[in-house]
Amino acid sequence: MRDVSIIGVGITKFGELWDKSLRELGLETGLAAINDAGITSNDIDALYIGNMAAGSTLQQEHVSALIADYCGLANQNIPATRVEAASASGGLAIRQAYMAIAGGFIDVAVVGGAEKMTDVSDSESSYTVSMGSDEQWEAKAGATFTSLHAIIAQNHMLEYGTTREQLSSVAAKNHYHASLNPMAQFPFALDPATVSKSGMVSTPLRMLDCAPNSDGAAAVVLCASDKAKKFTDKPIKIIGSGQASDTLSLHHRKYLHRLPAINIAAKKAFEDSNKKPEDLDLIEVHDNFTISEIIALEEIGIFKHGEAAKKSLEGETKLGGIIPVNTSGGLKARGHAPGATGIAQIIELVKQLRGEAGERQVKNAKLALAENHGGTAATAVVHILEAE
């Protein structure tokens, strides 16, 4: 296996981008990433696209060819592949490119994620998100995506005594981080009491426990490490990659207070890299709901099961704490554009490891982890990155 490095990144602001199409978003971030990498289209061996829902929200499938075409890569006949695993589509697209380069099949790949969630009504975009759970036996039966996480949250509360105040501290912390990130969808601080008083969505989860459904795009350039120095003097190496799946329906799981696929994917990434959770300087996790961040931190092994919520309230996951989590603002406040989210996480880590994160820079950041999952973590993807 060859080592693989990230040599370029590009990202849009996430939000309600009504004046931009999927193809325009793809082009904008793709160009930004290849400019950042200092490569030309002649250097690109393959394109991977993370996208969850173009078929539902835009009536457009085959978005790999679409993005390749509008990025000017079709006339060079560059292979383009779409990767779909609900909200894990972006992270999984990176893993596909990583494996292709590590395996020696290609040297340079552009991985883009793009999603348009606000061209349709709130009701339609919410149902689209539900399709990441079991459409037939959960969504169609009346279970919203939030209600499934509400059930997970209740079980976590019952098992470990997790409180409303602790959940609110997660959203408030992510908003604080977003206030330092000019590319965040919601770049403003939020008082935990405001989270606790926001409208009920599905007991016990409230409106400000939930990440938005955003438009947005993000792209990275991956390159075989032995060739990376040709293009950049600060490549960031992917030293671990893990993926795991679980039952699609939450009700078929043994435990309702855990998301074990995250644990299995993280273990694989730690084994690959020969690192331990305590070695990490910062983490991006998939906080589609506040409870998801808490459980992800426990599954990754940052905190013992039942400890993450307490540590969040104590400020240990905030910038300046023992392990800063979601310095980008996370899904909650940077925004959540499903196919782009897993790539946006990686971009935040690259910026931190390069020392380019501005006001939210984690001092001496050398080692970082990203956790991205789809549905109720029926797919989980974990990557570990290291500054070279």
Next chain:
Amino acid sequence: MSVPRFWRELDTRYNLIGSYCKITDTYHYPRRSFNPEAGRESIGSMEDYQFKGTGTVVTPTVVHQAQTGYEMFGPYCMAIIELDEGPRITSQIVDCRPDTVKSGMRVKSVFRKLGEDSESGILHYGTKFILFGNDIDDELDEDSIDDVEL
């Protein structure tokens, strides 16, 4: 939903028909022709089984922002329910104030409309659950529904 997609699941939806695995002596819902725990051995050993329709609430939640097609119900109770034969199912619990449903309560299945494709499209029927045999006031109180807030 397309007609064939709904039609082929009519019996499992309408009559709560799932599968019994002769290899592991376990029950499954919805119907499976393959038991993931028994593996290849289970192929040909899965029999149709009609569940009794009785079970226990594992975890309920009151949904305030309704699923598409369920707007008329809001707020309503969704729950993971454990059927007495073992398997779990996600379903709406109806005919009661949604905030009265608690873990451990007994429920039984009822045949109800799930939704419709449009005013002239096909109607979807299926299984929902009601509270029964619990030592509480199960009666639906229409006037109090608006007050639900936990």
